[in-house]
Amino acid sequence: MGEYLNLDDNKIEKIMNIKLNYLRGNISLEAAKMEMKASFEKVTAQEFAICEQYLQQYGITDDVLAERMDEILEIFDGILVSNKLNLPSGHPIRTYLDEVEAIRKILNQMRDLLQKKFIKNQWAELYDQLGEINIHFSRKQNQLFPALEIKGFDKPSKVMWTLENHIRDIIKKAKGYLEADQDDAFLSLQDEVIEMVEDMMVKEEEILYPTSMDLLSDEDFVEMRKGDDEIGYCLIEPPLPYGNRAGENIDISSKNELLKDLENLLQKHGMLPTASNHEVLDVSQGKLTLEQINLIFKHLQVDLSFVDENEIVKFYSDTKHRVFPRSAGVIGRKVQNCHPRESVDTVEEIIRAFRAGEQDEAEFWLEIGGRFIYIIYNAVRDEDGNFRGVLEMMQDVTRIRSLEGSQRLLSWNDKKQDARKEEENHREIKNEYGISKETVIGDLVKEYPFIKEFLFNLSPKFSKLKNPVLFKTMSSIATMEMISERGGFEVQGLIDRIVKEIDSKK
Template sequence: MGEFLQFDENKIQNIMEIKLNFLKGEISLEHAKKKMKESVDHVTAQEFAICEQYLQQYGITDDELSERMEEILEIFEGILVTNKLQLTLGHPIRTYLDEVVAIREVLGEMRNMLNQKFIKNQWTEHYDKLSEINIHFARKQNQLFPALEKKGFDKPSKVMWTLENNIKDIIKKAKEYLESNLVNEFLDIQNEVIEMVEDMMVKEEEILYPTSMDLLTNEDFVDMRKGDDEIGYCLIPDPPPYQNENSKEKNMSSSEDLLNDLAQVLRKHGVGTNSSREDILDVSQGKLTLEQINLIFKHLQVDLSYVDENEMVKFYSDTKHRVFPRSAGVIGREVQNCHPRESVDTVEEIIRAFREGEQDEAEFWLEIGGKFIYIIYNAVRDDTGKFRGVLEMMQDVTKIRSLKGSQRLLSWNEQQESIQKKVRDKEIYNEYGITKDTIIGDLIKEYPFIKEYLLNLSPKFKKIKNPIIFKTMSSMATLEMISERGGLDCQDLINKIVGEINTKSKS
């Protein structure tokens, strides 16, 4: 990391000595603060980041660093200075900063509401907004953190990720209190929620973003911007594109990037030297072109990720129904840095057992947001049995788990099966076959005007406007999930949709 920054080695050494003496219990917090002010006039975000990175060389673990971060920051009270960043719209760091402003607006409204009469609907609306912070975190974890790791700065992914998970956990807990009408419990943790979120915003503004600006190049940010849309944005409109004015290279889609990367690898091994998409390649069972290989991966109904024998992420499939957000920033990243610190031990244990031949697969399943996710890891071995990496396969199997009986006849529209004169699971069937399990993307494809109708039906459906988010949710979100999001009764929502279709059909 130091090779990318200019700094005073003596100053860094003095700062490190004070911090280490405090962390090892040799001096008190007040003594550490006093010595720091006597030793240095000011400390920049970059100097702070360098010291955090070096602490591991002195036996300070990431766990300890995470748990004592507040105390460490207190040592620098009054002397930690941050340059105000002035960036153009579309720059990835400007986008993060704009999101911070938007998040703070929500926090400010929540503070005001604590002094007013409790109204559940108002709090529900604000927590729907605050929950979008998960998008802010996801973009950092998949875009910004990998870029910083390549420069030797891995503390954000190892320490900040844990703090972000703590925030997500307390927001989830607050929402559970709210939905269960536990008003006192809900109100009692609001100050903690606000404080934790605000504390994270401060860390980002004062340390993470200024350091990122010094460590990363303009080309890094141009590449980062290409993957930002894939994950989406928190509480702000989609930013404009960001392009390096000095670069003559044109932006390429992620599929074009993948094709070119594959072509380079193949050329290296003397295959497809003309780099044509039409070159016929001998695969294990058949003959395919690069374009066909890419299309197969893109249309798989399961998400794939491949980590090689050196524990580096080498590939993920670019499917439209991706379960969790991914971006090109993870390619070439150590797999340990793609997981929160709490689950790294599990990841390393899986790799160890695969590498040593003790196991060949590990499976997990979890329920998230009404979806049942199945995950399986397989050891990848060559023909000689040598360990060559790990293949992760992930799939939303919610629909598969609900299937019953048999379907032996061709049915182009699964909804046709639902057109039956009966009531099941409290669902009233209608002439259009619309049920709680109807996929929103299928419904809008059949009746495009329903998209605008939903936007007018509830402000909570505003995310449908975002093409990236809509693309992600349209293939998996059911009407039951949509109704929960909009705070509506599912059958009531179905009735309203059926009524709108009837109205449009008659007009």
């Protein structure tokens, strides 16, 4: 990491000594603060970050860093400075900063509500919005953290991820109190929720983002932006594209044609190998082109991920029905850094047992939002029995578990209809709750009661449904298609909003 930053080695050594003396109990917090202020007028975010990275060399574990991060930051009170980042719209760091601003607006509204009479619906609305912080965290974990790891800065992955999980847990806990009408317990938790979220926003603004700007190149951010849309955004509209320089008009089709012509010319004169998507390759049982191999992976009704013998993520299948979202940022990452630290022990135990030859497979199953997910890990070994990696296979087997009897007759029409329904209901697995245009709103509200209030606030055209008699009558017959037409929404657009709301309640 240090090779990407221009830092004063003597200053770094002095900072490290003060921090280590405090963490080892040699000096008090107050003494550490006084010594730090006496030694330096200011410490930059980059200097702070590289010291965090070095601490592990002195036996300070990630667990200790996560637990004592607030104390460590306290040592730098008044002298930790960060550069004000002025970035164009579309730049990934600008997007994170815009989300931080939006999150802070929610926190301010929460502070205001604490001074007023408790009204459940007002708090429910704010917590629905606060739930989108999971998207903010997910994009950091899958996009920003992998890029930083390549530069040697893995503390965000190992420490911030744990702190983010603590935030998720306390938000979930508070929402549980709210939905159970435990008003006093809910209100008593709000100061802690606000403080934890605000602390994370400060860590991001003052340390993570300035350090990211120093460590990563513009090309890194251009590549990062390509994967951001796949995960989504927190409380803001999708940002502008990022990558094309101002004033440049790039004709992509012309550029591609030029590259193809150049490639053909070089191959013609023997200056490039002739391998292409259409070259036939000898596979273990047959002959396939690279294009055919990719198409097979893309159409498998099971999600695959492969981690090699060095514990690096090398591949995942890009299917439409993925059980959990993935982005290209995971490729080339240590598999341990693709999981929250609470799960790392299990991941490492699987790899250890596979590597040692003690086990060949490990299976798990879980229920999420009415779906039954089956996951199996297989040890991958070559012909000589050497461990070469781990293959993960994951599948939503809800429908398979419900099958009974036999089906011996071919039924093309039914399969096509099922496929269309599958496509409607499975645009993304994280949004799959079996909701389609035929779903009756009463059935939906019965399973997810908070959707009723959500609809009331979604459009003025739904306000009449607040009449309990009318709602009871309509809810038993009105489908999503009917409701969307009444509210002036596209049916899929309304479904997307509802599943996003359900996601936020997890």
